[in-house]
Amino acid sequence: MTMTLAEKIFMSHLKDEPFPGTKVLNIDAVLCHEITTPVAINDLVARGKDRVFDPEKIKVVIDHVSPAKDTKTAIQGKIMRDWARRHNIRDFFDIGRNGVCHAIFPEKGYIRPGYTVIMGDSHTCTHGAFGAFAAGVGTTDLEVGILKGVCSFRAPETIRVNINGKLPDGVYAKDIILKVIKTLTVKGATDCVIEFRGDVVKGMSMESRMTLCNMAIEAGGTSGICMPDETTVGYLWPFISSDYKDKSAALADFKKWWSDEGCKYVKVLDIDVSTMQPQVTYGYKPDEVKDISEMEGTPVDQIYIGSCTNGRIEDLRVAAAYLKGRRISPLVRGVVSPATPRIFRQADEEGLIKIFMDSGFCVTNPTCGACLGMSNGVLAPGEVCASTTNRNFTGRMGKGGMVHLLSPAVAAVTAIVGKIADPRKFKKETI
Amino acid sequence: MKTYGGKVLFLDRSDINTDEIIPAKYLTEISKEALKPHMLEDFKFEGFNPQDQSLSEAKVIVTRSNFGCGSSREHAPWVFEVNDINVVIASSFARIFRQNMFNCGMLAIELSEKAIDELFAHRGADALISIDFDNDKLTMTSSRSSKTFDYQIAEFDKALVKAGGWVEFADLKY
Ligand code: SF4
Numbered sequence: 001m002t003m004t005l006a007e008k009i010f011m012s013h014l015k016d017e018p019f020p021g022t023k024v025l026n027i028d029a030v031l032c033h034e035i036t037t038p039v040a041i042n043d044l045v046a047r048g049k050d051r052v053f054d055p056e057k058i059k060v061v062i063d064h065v066s067p068a069k070d071t072k073t074a075i076q077g078k079i080m081r082d083w084a085r086r087h088n089i090r091d092f093f094d095i096g097r098n099g100v101c102h103a104i105f106p107e108k109g110y111i112r113p114g115y116t117v118i119m120g121d122s123h124t125c126t127h128g129a130f131g132a133f134a135a136g137v138g139t140t141d142l143e144v145g146i147l148k149g150v151c152s153f154r155a156p157e158t159i160r161v162n163i164n165g166k167l168p169d170g171v172y173a174k175d176i177i178l179k180v181i182k183t184l185t186v187k188g189a190t191d192c193v194i195e196f197r198g199d200v201v202k203g204m205s206m207e208s209r210m211t212l213c214n215m216a217i218e219a220g221g222t223s224g225i226c227m228p229d230e231t232t233v234g235y236l237w238p239f240i241s242s243d244y245k246d247k248s249a250a251l252a253d254f255k256k257w258w259s260d261e262g263c264k265y266v267k268v269l270d271i272d273v274s275t276m277q278p279q280v281t282y283g284y285k286p287d288e289v290k291d292i293s294e295m296e297g298t299p300v301d302q303i304y305i306g307s308c309t310n311g312r313i314e315d316l317r318v319a320a321a322y323l324k325g326r327r328i329s330p331l332v333r334g335v336v337s338p339a340t341p342r343i344f345r346q347a348d349e350e351g352l353i354k355i356f357m358d359s360g361f362c363v364t365n366p367t368c369g370a371c372l373g374m375s376n377g378v379l380a381p382g383e384v385c386a387s388t389t390n391r392n393f394t395g396r397m398g399k400g401g402m403v404h405l406l407s408p409a410v411a412a413v414t415a416i417v418g419k420i421a422d423p424r425k426f427k428k429e430t431i
Numbered sequence: 432m433k434t435y436g437g438k439v440l441f442l443d444r445s446d447i448n449t450d451e452i453i454p455a456k457y458l459t460e461i462s463k464e465a466l467k468p469h470m471l472e473d474f475k476f477e478g479f480n481p482q483d484q485s486l487s488e489a490k491v492i493v494t495r496s497n498f499g500c501g502s503s504r505e506h507a508p509w510v511f512e513v514n515d516i517n518v519v520i521a522s523s524f525a526r527i528f529r530q531n532m533f534n535c536g537m538l539a540i541e542l543s544e545k546a547i548d549e550l551f552a553h554r555g556a557d558a559l560i561s562i563d564f565d566n567d568k569l570t571m572t573s574s575r576s577s578k579t580f581d582y583q584i585a586e587f588d589k590a591l592v593k594a595g596g597w598v599e600f601a602d603l604k605y
Contacts, residue, residue: 015605022587024605035458036504042461049602065459072459079461122503122527138505138531144601152530152587152597186446187497191526220500222526285446372455393450393501395473 002260004158005225006193009133009257013116015150024152025133028115030145032060033101036120038079040143052087053149059110060084061093061101065375066367073375099340099366102126102214102308106206107340109239113228113254118145123308123390124223125216129209130236131228131257133193136217156193156222157266158259159184163198165274170424172318173208174310174388174407176200176271177215178279182289183269190220192266195259200273201226206235207312214309215390218286228254280420281405284394292410292422302385303334303415304397305408306364307371310388311339313346315408317431320352322412323359324429329418334361335377337369351431361415373397386414432592433517433536435562436569437490440516441554444476447494448501449528451475453510455502466510491518491560493550499528499539508532518562520569522547533588534597538562540569540582549578564592 003011016024030053037060044050052058060080068074077094084092093104102123111117113131117124120142127134137151145151161180180194194216201209209231213224226232233240233250244250278292305311305319316338328334336356338344344366347353356363370377371389373396379385381400388411392403406414409423416426451474457466471481492511498521499507508531511519518538532539542550549571550558556573563569570579594600 018604019586019590021585038461039505043598047598049598070459072461075461076459120503120505122501124503136503136527138503138508138527138534140505140531140534140597144597147598148601148605150601150605154585186500187523187525190497190523220497220525374455374458391450391501393448394475395454396450399454399473 002263004259004263004265005131005195005227005257006133006156006158006223009114009116010155012114021154022152023155024150025116027118027145027149027151028057029110029117030058030142030149031101031105031117031119031124032058032080032142033064033121034062034076034080035064036139036142038076040120040139040146041079041083044143044147049147052089052146055087055089057149058089058146059091059105060089061104062095062098063101064368064372066098066365067095069375097341099343100308100311100368102210103312103339103343106130106210107342109236112236113232114257118142118151122217123214125221126210126214126224126308128213128216128223128225129206130232131226131254133223133225135222153222154191156191158193158195159189159267159269160195160197160265161269161271163196163200163271163273165200165272167200167273168276170409171273171276171278172407172409173204173211175276175279176273177212178281178289178405179271179276180269181215181219181287184219186218186285186287187220189216192221193223193225194219194221195225197227202229205314206231207314210312211309215286218390227258278407278410278423280410281392284392286390286392286405292420295404295420296422298404298420299384299418300332300386300404300414300420301383302377302379303328303332303411304370304377304385304387304389305411306337306339306369307389308339309390310408311337311343313343315388316343316347316352317350319408319412320355321428321431322409322423322426323415324355324431326359326416328360328415331418332415334359334415335364335370336361337364338366340366355431359415370397373401386411386420432595435518435538435564436560438488439491439493439558439560440486440489441551442476442492442494443551445495446497446500447474449499449504449507450501452499452507453504458504458506463509463513466506467513470510470514487514490516491520492516493547494519494521495547496522498524500525503527505531505535508535508537512537518560520547520550533591536592536596538584538592540584542580542582546580
C-alpha cells in the first residue's frame with residue numbers, strides 16, 4: 001500500500017484507535033510556551049494530576065512577552081519556571097536564552113524527520129519543514145500531551161502543492177505561501193496536511209521551508225510538511241552526526257519517510273513561480289492577497305520584521321541588503337526582532353544589526369513582540385503596519401490597527417519609502 | 432455533563448477567528464472567569480454590539496463556515512463556557528477550535544449550509560434551540576415555526592463529552 005509522509009508517521013506512532021477515524025498518537029516532542037501552558041499546568045495541579053510523561057520530551061520557552069511586561073505576565077513566567085524545576089525539565093529557555101518558539105526549537109535540533117510534535121500554538125505546523133507531523137493544539141490537548149505523551153487526531157488527508165519554475169528576484173518563500181493561501185482560501189486545507197513539493201522547495205533552505213510550513217494553518221491546515229533531504233541532513237548534522245556513519249546514511253534513513261510514488265492526495269495544486277510578483281495582504285484574512293502592483297503606495301505607520309514566519313537570519317539578511325546605506329522614511333517607525341539569540345548574535349557578527357540601526361530601525365530582543373500585539377510594537381487605533389508576520393486579523397497588533405502581511409524584502413523597501421513598495425525596483429547591496 | 436440548548440445568538444459571518452472571539456491581550460489571564468466580559472470584544476459586524484444585553488442570555492451560537500479559525504487558544508471555548516454558551520452550530524469549524532470544544536465537553540455541531548440557512552431564517556423571532564444529545568437531534572423553535580434537524584458528531588467526540596472531557600478520558604485509558 002502506498003502512503004503519504006503523514007500517513008507513515010501516523011502508522012508508526014499509532015497508540016490506539018478508540019473509535020473508527022480517531023487516531024491516538026504517541027508524541028515525540030511536546031513544546032510549551034508561557035501563554036498557553038500555565039493554564040494547563042494549573043488545571044493539572046487542580047485535578048491532582050501534576051505529572052509529566054517524560055521530562056526529556058518536553059521543551060519549554062518563554063517567548064511571547066519577554067521580558068515580562070507586567071505582574072500578570074511575570075506570573076505566567078513564574079508558573080513555567082516552578083513547574084520545569086519541579087519536574088526536572090531541563091530544556092527550558094528563559095530570558096536571555098529565549099527566542100520565538102518555532103525558531104528556537106528547530107535551532108536546538110529538537111525536531112527530526114518522522115517526529116510527532118504538538119504545542120499549544122497554532123503555528124506548530126512550522127516544524128513540518130523537517131518532515132515531521134507537527135500540529136497546534138489547545139490547552140486540553142497540551143495537558144494530555146504533558147501528562148500522557150499522546151494526542152488524538154482524525155486521520156489527515158494530504159494536499160500536495162507542487163512549486164516549480166524559477167523564482168524571480170525580489171520574490172521569496174513568503175510570497176509563495178501567501179499565494180498558496182490565496183488559492184486554497186482560509187479554510188481550504190482544514191483537517192489536511194499540506195505537502196510542499198517541487199523544484200523550488202528542493203532548492204530552498206530550511207529557513208524558507210519553515211516560512212512555507214509556518215503558514216499552513218492560515219489555510220486551515222493541520223501541518224505543513226516537506227520531504228527530508230540533503231538540506232535537512234545538513235541542518236541537523238550537528239545533532240545527528242553520532243547517530244549515522246555519514247551524511248548519506250542519514251539521508252537514506254530520512255528517505256524512508258518520503259511519500260510513496262502513487263500515494264493518494266485529496267488535492268494537487270501546481271504553482272509556477274516564474275512570473276510571480278511579491279504578494280501582500282489587503283484585508284483582515286490571510287487569504288485576502290494581492291500582487292504588489294495593486295498595493296504599491298499604500299501608506300503605513302510601522303514596519304515589523306520578525307516572528308516565527310520571517311525572523312530568521314536569511315530574512316534579516318534580505319532586509320538588510322535593501323536597507324544598507326539607506327534611511328527609513330521619517331514618517332514611519334521600523335522594528336526588527338531577530339527570532340533567537342543565535343540569530344541576533346549572527347546578525348551582529350555579519351554587521352546586519354548595525355545596518356538596521358543606521359537605517360533608523362529599532363532592534364529588539366528576541367520575542368514574539370508586535371506579532372500578536374501583546375507587548376512591544378502595539379498599534380494605535382487606525383494605524384497600519386507592514387509586517388513579516390502571519391496574521392492580519394482585526395486587532396491582532398492592537399485594537400483598531402491593521403496589518404499587511406508581506407516578505408522581509410517588501411518590509412524593508414516599504415520602510416524606506418514609507419508606503420508599500422516593490423523590492424524589484426530597488427537595488428540590493430551586498431552585505 | 433453540561434447542559435445544552437437555550438436562546439440563540441446568531442453570528443452571520445464566516446471565518447470568525449479566535450482573535451475576534453477573545454483578543455490576545457487577555458491571554459495573560461490565568462482564570463477562565465476573568466475572560467467573561469471580553470467575549471467577542473473585537474468582533475466587528477453590522478448590528479452586532481458586544482455590550483448587548485441579549486448576549487448574556489444566549490446559550491447557543493449559530494454561525495456560518497470555518498468558525499474559530501486562527502490561534503489555538505482554548506480561551507475561545509472558555510469565554511463561551513463562562514458565559515454559559517456550551518454549543519456552537521456552524522457549517523464548518525477550524526480543526527483546533529472544534530477539538531478544543533469537545534475536549535472541554537462542549538458541542539461543536541456541523542450542519543449543512545442549507546440547514547444553517549434554515550436556522551438563520553428564525554433570527555429575531557425568539558429562537559430557542561434544544562439538543563437531544565443521545566439521539567443526535569436538535570430542534571429550533573421560534574414564534575415562526577419549529578423544526579428538528581439530525582446532526583452527526585464523531586463517536587470519539589461524543590465519548591469525550593460523556594466522560595467530561597479529554598483529560599479524564601485519556602488519564603483513565605492511556
Ligand atoms: S511570532 Fe507570532 S505567530 Fe509566531 S509564535 Fe509568536 S505570536 Fe505566534
